[in-house]
Amino acid sequence: MEFLYEKVAYLKGLADGLDVDESTKEGKLLMSIVDILEDFADAIVELDEDTEEITEYVEAMDEDLANVEDDFYEDEQNDEIDFVEIECPNCHEDVYIDGDLLYGDDADAVCPRCHEIVDFEQIGDYCHDDPDEDE
Numbered sequence: 001m002e003f004l005y006e007k008v009a010y011l012k013g014l015a016d017g018l019d020v021d022e023s024t025k026e027g028k029l030l031m032s033i034v035d036i037l038e039d040f041a042d043a044i045v046e047l048d049e050d051t052e053e054i055t056e057y058v059e060a061m062d063e064d065l066a067n068v069e070d071d072f073y074e075d076e077q078n079d080e081i082d083f084v085e086i087e088c089p090n091c092h093e094d095v096y097i098d099g100d101l102l103y104g105d106d107a108d109a110v111c112p113r114c115h116e117i118v119d120f121e122q123i124g125d126y127c128h129d130d131p132d133e134d135e
């Protein structure tokens with residue numbers, strides 16, 4: 001954005017070369033227009049620098065977030081949540097339940113459809129594929 005200063009400097013040089021000065025009404029107007037253009041150049045250059053700073057900051061945050069996401073999804077994969085498709089005995093919808101909730105010590109799970117606490121243990125291995133089991 002530094003080229004804005006060059007353009008204003010060019011206008012100032014032009015005014016000087018054309019003998020435009022504040023001795024006439026028009027000269028006064030033109031000189032103040034050039035001054036105001038310089039103020040605009042200042043403001044735009046400042047905005048441009050601020051934007052560049054913010055852009056760098058956002059890029060750094062984006063990089064940090066990507067690292068956090070990588071760590072997060074890595075952890076999630078290590079947990080190996082095994083979802084089991086099962087029919088809810090309350091609303092009879094096929095829902096996916098965390099297998100740990102079905103077969104752990106405290107085997108009560110909440111149906112994601114009807115939000116009833118359902119004892120899925122009652123229906124045992126229903127829908128749970130076990131390759132060792134005889135068909």
Ligand SMILES: [Zn+2]
Pocket residue numbers: 088089090091092093111112113114115116
């Ligand atoms: Zn249900």
